[in-house]
């Protein structure tokens with residue numbers, strides 16, 4: 176095999192590998208945006224506090240599902256869907272007077288999940304930092 180032939184064969188092999196990579200990338204579903212992708216624009220979200228929260232291991236798009244579809248995302252997004260994971264609690268909530276006030280009576284100030292639990296800093300209800308920790312419940316309800 177001459178030198179030129181080896182070069183061409185080398186280029187051919189490299190070309191096949193590159194084409195295979197492109198094909199593989201085309202077949203796999205695009206990766207969901209990483210939290211860092213969101214935080215490049217949303218640096219006001221306290222990443223450290225979020226990571227320390229009970230949802231810290233989660234992806235932003237686990238709650239903000241429609242932000243995963245395309246970036247940049249539309250200006251208005253759907254509300255975070257807590258019930259997609261907490262369907263048991265969401266079921267109880269929908270039977271409660273708070274949901275009735277919000278959904279049936281149209282009382283927009285009635286509390287939804289995040290009004291009692293918070294957004295990016297949610298803690299277990301047994302954690303003293305939780306808004307629904309026993310001793311803090313009066314203040315949370317008072318709000």
Ligand code: HEC
Nearest residue numbers: 208212213216217235236239242243246247250251252253
């Ligand atoms: C290129 C910049 C950019 C990137 C990247 C970005 N956002 Fe946004 N986002 C914005 C802008 C601009 C707004 C509208 C103004 C505002 O509320 O800050 C917004 C608003 C939002 C809102 C509020 C929507 C509403 O209806 O009020 C949420 C939630 C959100 N972004 C989540 C995310 C998540 C999750 C990601 C990562 C998947 C992400 N964003 C990536 C720029 C960005």
Ligand code: HEC
Nearest residue numbers: 210213214217220225230233234235238253254255289294
């Ligand atoms: C456990 C669910 C959950 C996760 C995970 C989550 N968020 Fe949110 N986020 C919320 C809730 C609840 C709101 C209040 C508005 C709503 O209900 O959608 C909110 C609001 C926002 C807003 C609008 C501004 C504001 O503070 O109200 C932005 C921007 C945002 N989130 C970005 C992010 C980014 C970036 C991440 C990942 C680092 C993230 N969120 C992870 C629940 C979540």
Ligand code: HEC
Nearest residue numbers: 257258261264265268273286287288291292300307309312
């Ligand atoms: C009116 C305030 C309020 C609203 C609205 C509310 N919660 Fe709670 N939640 C509480 C309190 C208080 C506790 C602690 C109960 C206890 O100490 O036993 C709690 C406990 C929880 C727990 C842990 C205990 C369990 O049963 O698993 C989860 C998870 C939870 N809530 C999720 C949600 C979700 C999701 C929503 C919306 C569908 C929601 N909450 C709406 C006040 C609220």
Ligand code: HEC
Nearest residue numbers: 229237238255256257259260288289292297298299300301
């Ligand atoms: C992608 C799934 C997912 C979504 C969406 C989600 N959570 Fe959670 N949540 C979890 C997991 C996992 C835990 C930790 C295990 C547990 O305690 O249930 C947790 C824990 C909690 C706890 C602490 C439970 C306790 O023991 O006191 C509360 C409160 C809570 N979530 C509220 C919310 C609220 C409010 C939203 C919407 C803003 C939400 N979650 C969205 C998965 C989720």
